Amino acid sequence: MGAIDRVIEEVFRREAGRVLATLIRLLGDFDLAEEARQEAFTAAIEQWAAAGVPANPRAWLIRAGQNKAVDRIRREVVFRTKILDREIASAEADAEAVFDDEDDDTFGDDRLRLIFTCCHPALSAEAHVALTLREVCGLTTQAVARAFLVSEETMAQRLVRAKKKIRDAGIPYETPEPPLLNQRIHGVLAVVYGVFTEGYAVTAGSRLVDAELCGEAIRLGRLLDELLPANPAVLGLLALMLLHDARRPARVSQDGDVILLEDQDRTLWDQAKIAEGLALVDRALSTPGQLSPYAVQAAIAALHVRARKKEDTDWPQIVGL
Amino acid sequence: MQYLLLIYANEAEMAGRTASAVASMTAEYTEFTKGIIQSGNFKAGERLRPTSAATTVRVRNGQVAVTDGPFAETREQLGGYYLVEAKNLDEATAIAARIPGAKHGSIEVRPIWPVAA
Numbered sequence: 075m076g077a078i079d080r081v082i083e084e085v086f087r088r089e090a091g092r093v094l095a096t097l098i099r100l101l102g103d104f105d106l107a108e109e110a111r112q113e114a115f116t117a118a119i120e121q122w123a124a125a126g127v128p129a130n131p132r133a134w135l136i137r138a139g140q141n142k143a144v145d146r147i148r149r150e151v152v153f154r155t156k157i158l159d160r161e162i163a164s165a166e167a168d169a170e171a172v173f174d175d176e177d178d179d180t181f182g183d184d185r186l187r188l189i190f191t192c193c194h195p196a197l198s199a200e201a202h203v204a205l206t207l208r209e210v211c212g213l214t215t216q217a218v219a220r221a222f223l224v225s226e227e228t229m230a231q232r233l234v235r236a237k238k239k240i241r242d243a244g245i246p247y248e249t250p251e252p253p254l255l256n257q258r259i260h261g262v263l264a265v266v267y268g269v270f271t272e273g274y275a276v277t278a279g280s281r282l283v284d285a286e287l288c289g290e291a292i293r294l295g296r297l298l299d300e301l302l303p304a305n306p307a308v309l310g311l312l313a314l315m316l317l318h319d320a321r322r323p324a325r326v327s328q329d330g331d332v333i334l335l336e337d338q339d340r341t342l343w344d345q346a347k348i349a350e351g352l353a354l355v356d357r358a359l360s361t362p363g364q365l366s367p368y369a370v371q372a373a374i375a376a377l378h379v380r381a382r383k384k385e386d387t388d389w390p391q392i393v394g395l
Numbered sequence: 396m397q398y399l400l401l402i403y404a405n406e407a408e409m410a411g412r413t414a415s416a417v418a419s420m421t422a423e424y425t426e427f428t429k430g431i432i433q434s435g436n437f438k439a440g441e442r443l444r445p446t447s448a449a450t451t452v453r454v455r456n457g458q459v460a461v462t463d464g465p466f467a468e469t470r471e472q473l474g475g476y477y478l479v480e481a482k483n484l485d486e487a488t489a490i491a492a493r494i495p496g497a498k499h500g501s502i503e504v505r506p507i508w509p510v511a512a
Contacts, residue, residue: 196484243506244396246483254485 114139310369313354404500
């Protein structure tokens with residue numbers, strides 16, 4: 075593999091999620107957006123190898139994806155009628171619009187919009203986690219199926235049904251406005267925590283998938299923290315996940331048995347994650363507003379990991395919480 | 396998009412309400428309807444006579460069968476509807492939540508399936 079190929083691969087890895095989120099917003103359709111992204115990546119491999127990687131590869135990919143989608147809609151015109159003219163007009167209008175606001179904030183918002191769409195209360199709880207893993211985290215359908223212990227075919231059907239509901243029922247690609255946002259954020263956090271606990275429960279699946287799911291959940295937590303800064307519930311959840319995940323190396327014996335907290339080898343705990351988690355707990359607890367249950371659980375987890383030995387655990391304070 | 400908001404309620408309970416309860420609910424509906432006409436969301440809306448007035452029609456093998464009563468016996472019955480224009484499901488459910496009947500019955504929100512001409 076040449077140097078340029080490695081650069082291109084790195085760009086794809088970094089931008090895949092954001093490009094998809096923006097294309098979904100612009101095109102209003104998951105499948106069309108996924109095909110468009112695929113075609114844009116194919117075009118990029120051909121053109122960048124010769125001309126070099128453009129200054130703003132993300133904008134290039136989005137523009138290319140959008141043009142491919144407009145072409146595709148045009149090609150299908152023969153089969154359909156009036157609605158198409160409207161779709162082309164709106165896709166072209168959006169194509170104009172995208173270049174006026176190419177800044178990172180807008181793209182960041184697209185991923186947040188997508189999380190809220192995937193976690194919409196009009197979808198089933200099962201669909202929330204599956205769609206989020208597939209569309210926001212970019213896991214393959216096969217990997218999502220493995221996490222749920224169902225066949226790939228079953229998972230593919232579940233995803234198709236959920237995407238059809240989004241399209242047919244008019245579930246918006248929008249981050250809700252504040253009064254609604256405050257209700258919805260709890261649903262989103264529950265999904266993120268669901269992804270995490272799916273990975274943390276050592277009962278099911280392979281340990282590789284488990285670690286992957288925990289990693290994805292933490293990544294989503296960081297994304298939410300980036301996009302909704304200083305939200306105590308977001309801070310609390312991220313802290314809680316980091317503090318639990320820090321103990322992962324000590325949680326399972328070599329035979330695969332779960333080791334209880336009091337019997338764990340505390341030198342195996344990930345001190346970097348603990349430090350980050352502890353700082354987040356402090357911020358979550360010092361942010362004014364309603365105390366989040368995630369922050370309280372994170373504070374309890376914090377007292378456990380602060381103890382070097384189990385005898386040092388600050389039980390009076392844990393009971394106080 | 397257009398959505399049909401189907402208002403379901405228990406007819407027996409509805410029939411047993413006091414006159415003042417009926418009057419206050421009618422006033423609430425009048426105000427709600429005025430509101431969605433002013434906001435431009437209203438397309439149509441009507442109250443339905445109870446299922447005791449319902450008749451079901453089926454055509455099988457070219458034979459028309461007319462029977463008394465609704466298609467299915469359920470705990471809650473369709474009692475009325477609104478057809479509204481809303482930009483997405485969030486707006487449609489927000490309107491549905493303001494329908495007075497949502498407080499005791501339930502509102503089913505169904506997107507209209509446009510048929511290409």
